[in-house]
Amino acid sequence: MPDVAGISLAESDGFVKSESLSSPDIVCFGEMLIDFVPDVAGVSLAESPVFIKAPGGAPANVACAITKLGGSSAFIGKFGDDKFGNMLVDVLKKNGVNIEGVCFDKDARTALAFVTLKNDGEKREFMFFRNPSADMMLKESELNMDLIRKAKIFHYGSISLITEPSHSAHMAAMIAAREAGALLSYDPLWTTADIIKVSHEEVEFLTQGDAADEKNVLSLWFDGLKLLLVTDGEKGCRYFTKNFKGAVEGFSVNTVDTTGAGDAFVGSFLRAAAKDSTILHDQQRLREALKQANACGAYSTTIKGAIPALPDSIAVQNLIFRDCLQKYRSSLLIKDSFIKATAARPDSSVAPKLTSIFDRQHESAFAKAYF
Numbered sequence: 001m002p003d004v005a006g007i008s009l010a011e012s013d014g015f016v017k018s019e020s021l022s023s024p025d026i027v028c029f030g031e032m033l034i035d036f037v038p039d040v041a042g043v044s045l046a047e048s049p050v051f052i053k054a055p056g057g058a059p060a061n062v063a064c065a066i067t068k069l070g071g072s073s074a075f076i077g078k079f080g081d082d083k084f085g086n087m088l089v090d091v092l093k094k095n096g097v098n099i100e101g102v103c104f105d106k107d108a109r110t111a112l113a114f115v116t117l118k119n120d121g122e123k124r125e126f127m128f129f130r131n132p133s134a135d136m137m138l139k140e141s142e143l144n145m146d147l148i149r150k151a152k153i154f155h156y157g158s159i160s161l162i163t164e165p166s167h168s169a170h171m172a173a174m175i176a177a178r179e180a181g182a183l184l185s186y187d188p189l190w191t192t193a194d195i196i197k198v199s200h201e202e203v204e205f206l207t208q209g210d211a212a213d214e215k216n217v218l219s220l221w222f223d224g225l226k227l228l229l230v231t232d233g234e235k236g237c238r239y240f241t242k243n244f245k246g247a248v249e250g251f252s253v254n255t256v257d258t259t260g261a262g263d264a265f266v267g268s269f270l271r272a273a274a275k276d277s278t279i280l281h282d283q284q285r286l287r288e289a290l291k292q293a294n295a296c297g298a299y300s301t302t303i304k305g306a307i308p309a310l311p312d313s314i315a316v317q318n319l320i321f322r323d324c325l326q327k328y329r330s331s332l333l334i335k336d337s338f339i340k341a342t343a344a345r346p347d348s349s350v351a352p353k354l355t356s357i358f359d360r361q362h363e364s365a366f367a368k369a370y371f
Contacts, residue, residue, distance in 0.1 A: 023147070025275075026072070026074070026151060026155060028060065028155045029059055030059030030135070031060070032056070032088050032092070032111075032135070034055055035114075035115050035306065036051035037054050037115050037304055045127055054306060055308075057077075058263050060075055061264070062263045065267025065268060065296065065310045068095065075102065078134045078166075079134050100147055113127065151177060154177035158187075174192065185197075187262065187266055188202045194224075197269075200231065203220070231297065236250030244283045251299075251319060253298045260306025260310070261297045261298075262297065263306065264297045264299070265293045265297035266293075268289075268297075269290065295311075299311040
């Protein structure tokens, strides 16, 4: 089969081949790019002397977050047929993400972004190089529909909706996933999604009101939505369904870079939802999944970059374990040195057990089990 104009074909069907033979539970659609992050915080793009190259892009971050936690995901998107594009595909492969939906463009470059950081790690200034970038040139004819139709969850963002032909490809992929029975997950907002995650800042932007006011949050609700999630940084998150609502406490960490924190949160939650669809209807299970998601989001802020900062399940469990120790330190006379030593053990088999004991608030049981 001859090459299609503008596409570098790998094998005869135009898609990169993956070693994975099984169908991933979650398919993430959209952009992947390289973030250039300054090596020091609190300076402008012009003032920064050195930039660290970090792979990113919300849908790709989510795909990698899922696999880092032991789930299965695929990424569908388009890269420039250049060194950066090949590097990013290698990142996906090394993180265990199925790449059967990836293709390349000979005429457009891989997207780049320069990002400055405040001293507290919050993002401050962006400069994008995508005029247009390869991800914006993805066509409907290039979609791996078989991959999309077999997914339990189809996750997508907003960037691919901005211009053609990626807009039409996005819509076709979304419709195919919906018709095949997949849950649709969108970040931050779309009126055909089943699950929507918005940040505190996005609520304020979309409603032009106080994100802490529940009325403003619920103005984003629409018929057919199953779950609305609002992330509130280190405070945790809030959740809203037709039958119940609530909040799940977050985790306090030493924040270095918040890039990708929301994606880590989403990846963790989608993995849980793919394993157990009842969490959308069972409040206790939903809260458990959101606690893990909060921990993933918090952990990812402790390291610069998005994908490099994504935690595995052990790191998440240790963070939750350490948080539990902090809460019980006064009643059990726990010292800082003990907290640091126990939380740092990557092979700790007692952390999950103790976390469960903490959740039931059995202080005496914890003391008996550990000391």
